[in-house]
Every structure is written in C-alpha cells, then in structure tokens.
Amino acid sequence: MTDITMYTAQGCxxxxxxxxLLRTRGVDQLNKIRVDLEAGKLEEMMTRSGRRTVPQIFIGSLHVGGFDELSRLDREGRLEPLLRG
Structure with missing residues (x-):
C-alpha cells in the first residue's frame, strides 16, 4: 500500500x-503530522499543499487535498486504486 501522510490538528x-474513511479502505499505516504540536509543520504543510487548513492528505507524493476531495475520490471509485499504488 502507498505511503499516506495527513497533516492534522487536535479537535479537527x-x-x-x-x-x-482511510481506515475503512484498508489503510493501517497513516503518517499523521500534527501542525498544532510540531514546530514548523504548519509552514511545511502550507508549502507542500498551498493550503492553510487541515487535513491535508498526501497519497505518496500526490496531494489529494482535504476531506472533501478525499471523499469525492472515494465516491468516484478512484481512491482505492490510488491507495494500492
């Protein structure tokens, strides 16, 4: 399965x-980066994604976007092929 990184914050x-959603699709390894706890990670996320809000999700090097985009990929049947690489 492809590496998945999600920038996140408490209470989001x-x-x-x-x-x-990712867990229901079989993801058991998720690299969660807490932008509210780890110094410099918010800036890193904004540089990588061009966005200021969490979550920001990357499947491999592909920036998926936030939850809305992830959910749309799932509804269109395009998420699971991305997860399989």
Whole structure:
C-alpha cells in the first residue's frame, strides 16, 4: 500500500472523518503530522499543499487535498486504486 501522510490538528472533525474513511479502505499505516504540536509543520504543510487548513492528505507524493476531495475520490471509485499504488 502507498505511503499516506495527513497533516492534522487536535479537535479537527474533518481530520477524524478522513482518518475513518482511510481506515475503512484498508489503510493501517497513516503518517499523521500534527501542525498544532510540531514546530514548523504548519509552514511545511502550507508549502507542500498551498493550503492553510487541515487535513491535508498526501497519497505518496500526490496531494489529494482535504476531506472533501478525499471523499469525492472515494465516491468516484478512484481512491482505492490510488491507495494500492
């Protein structure tokens, strides 16, 4: 399965929803980066994604976006092929 990185923060309901969706699709290894706890990670996320809000999800090097984009990929049947690499 492809490496998945999710920039997240405590209390983020969209982050929790994204993680639940990924888990239901068989993701057991998720690299979660807490932008609210780790110095410099918010800036890193903004540089990588061009966005300021969490979650920001990367499947391999592909920037998927946030929960809405992740959910859309799933509804369109395009998420699982990305997860398999």
């Amino acid at each position: 309901s969209y982050c929790n929803a994204a993680e639940r």
